[in-house]
Amino acid sequence: MQLYKNQQIKIYNSLSGKKEVFKPINAGYVGMYVCGPTVYSNVHLGNVRTFMSFDVIFRYLKHLGYKVRYVRNITDAGHLENDADVGEDRIAKKARLEEIEPMEVVQRYTVDFHNILNAFNFLPPSIEPTATGHIIEQIELIKTIIDNGFAYNINGSVYFDVHKFNKTNNYGKLSKRKLEDLIHNTRELEGQTDKKNPQDFALWKKAEPQHIMRWPSPWSDGFPGWHLECTAMSTKYLGNHFDIHGGGMDLKFPHHECEIAQNEAAKGQTPVNYWMHANMLIMNGKKMAKSTGNYILPNEIFTGNNKHISKAFEASVARFFMLQAHYRSVLDFTNQGLLASEKGFYRLMDALNTLEELKASKTSSIDINSWKDSCYDAMNDDFNTPILIAHLFDAVKYINQLNDGSESLNTTDLATFKTTLNVFIFDILGLENGTKKETQTDKLHGTVNLLIKLRQEARANKDFALSDKIRDELAKVGIQLKDGKEGTSFSEN
Ligand code: AMP
Ligand code: ZN
Numbered sequence: 001m002q003l004y005k006n007q008q009i010k011i012y013n014s015l016s017g018k019k020e021v022f023k024p025i026n027a028g029y030v031g032m033y034v035c036g037p038t039v040y041s042n043v044h045l046g047n048v049r050t051f052m053s054f055d056v057i058f059r060y061l062k063h064l065g066y067k068v069r070y071v072r073n074i075t076d077a078g079h080l081e082n083d084a085d086v087g088e089d090r091i092a093k094k095a096r097l098e099e100i101e102p103m104e105v106v107q108r109y110t111v112d113f114h115n116i117l118n119a120f121n122f123l124p125p126s127i128e129p130t131a132t133g134h135i136i137e138q139i140e141l142i143k144t145i146i147d148n149g150f151a152y153n154i155n156g157s158v159y160f161d162v163h164k165f166n167k168t169n170n171y172g173k174l175s176k177r178k179l180e181d182l183i184h185n186t187r188e189l190e191g192q193t194d195k196k197n198p199q200d201f202a203l204w205k206k207a208e209p210q211h212i213m214r215w216p217s218p219w220s221d222g223f224p225g226w227h228l229e230c231t232a233m234s235t236k237y238l239g240n241h242f243d244i245h246g247g248g249m250d251l252k253f254p255h256h257e258c259e260i261a262q263n264e265a266a267k268g269q270t271p272v273n274y275w276m277h278a279n280m281l282i283m284n285g286k287k288m289a290k291s292t293g294n295y296i297l298p299n300e301i302f303t304g305n306n307k308h309i310s311k312a313f314e315a316s317v318a319r320f321f322m323l324q325a326h327y328r329s330v331l332d333f334t335n336q337g338l339l340a341s342e343k344g345f346y347r348l349m350d351a352l353n354t355l356e357e358l359k360a361s362k363t364s365s366i367d368i369n370s371w372k373d374s375c376y377d378a379m380n381d382d383f384n385t386p387i388l389i390a391h392l393f394d395a396v397k398y399i400n401q402l403n404d405g406s407e408s409l410n411t412t413d414l415a416t417f418k419t420t421l422n423v424f425i426f427d428i429l430g431l432e433n434g435t436k437k438e439t440q441t442d443k444l445h446g447t448v449n450l451l452i453k454l455r456q457e458a459r460a461n462k463d464f465a466l467s468d469k470i471r472d473e474l475a476k477v478g479i480q481l482k483d484g485k486e487g488t489s490f491s492e493n
Contacts, residue, residue: 002065031242046288053327156206156220175253227258361408
């Protein structure tokens, strides 16, 4: 039986400002869309945190037995500097500065993004669509919004008419803003835009002659607006109405507000049941961001090569550090915090190794099922990983007590305990055992040494064909044997 039938998740919905019981549109299925990166530079640790929050949510939903379609896009066009409707395209700007093609920029940083996520043991999403791969869908969407009377074309650029939309709908309902307040607070960049109202936003922009990333459309040779991409890609793969939409807190306005408006204007229905927003990673009291130089790159964590940290840290330690904060809390990045998480992480890993050695008793003195329930309760309560991790440290205490004989577990409870711990630590939190790599190396050494022994036996039997074959075949897979006075050793290349 699927676990989700016995577990009730509550999700904090940014739209209602409350925790709500999660009820998917189709029982047993979950559609989840998360705004992906704009691939114009290396992802920093702040970006990683947001994607990690949704990785854990994806993992937990899957663990409960839901069939999850997780769509996370790649923004490879249309995202201008300062998230604005005027200015240079971030990718085109990088291409200009580096004297390469925009698609070379896209390729370079998409590869970097994937490498980083692999290093942190992320599960790949079910679909990873790109904005440039969905220009046709975006043009169709704009046509519909124009037909429905919510967008206008001026000089080849198409803008969403926020004022008109707000007469029948509620622009600002997600970010809790009122159009009147927006009107008072908007400072127009004089002469830079031909919109009717400064609050309107671009669905399609006519490309300036120097703008390289351009596509033909009924209105002009141009490019789509950033907000529109996510509407086109989310609804294409998840339908006009789906379960969960996520992203960082900083995307709530205007990006997600505009997504809601576009969807309501085009399809006549609000797109998403549960809006989820992950909070920011900060450093020195300020948001981690590329633009201000206040950031750390993941590779700097792995090498220790950054002035903010005293040493290198394993990816799982950084992962553990981030998951010790709830996804809706601000997390302050500090060297002290990382060092403390490192200690905690290895304490947990050591305890797991001890657990493997433990023998069952006849009776149980610990109520393991209630401990297990509390782990699920933590995750069911809006994916509360810090509370879950506190329960994992209770488990460490139990393991020590079982080890010194002051507590006991019978065979069934011990098996439940082991399975539950492994599921939560590895499958749901996505941590990787710090000793795993060594184990792989041990296995390799054992295997090659066995082949060296067989080769020696072959030589002793004067079967030189076989001994040469062993040497040559190992060389083919990158293992060189070296015969010396002390015997045969090997190296990898
Ligand atoms: P971007 O490529 O700038 O669109 O960002 C990709 C994702 O990272 C978005 O969901 C952002 O909200 C998120 N993000 C950016 N900076 C931070 C930060 N300092 N902490 C957490 N998430 C962030
Ligand atoms: Zn988006």
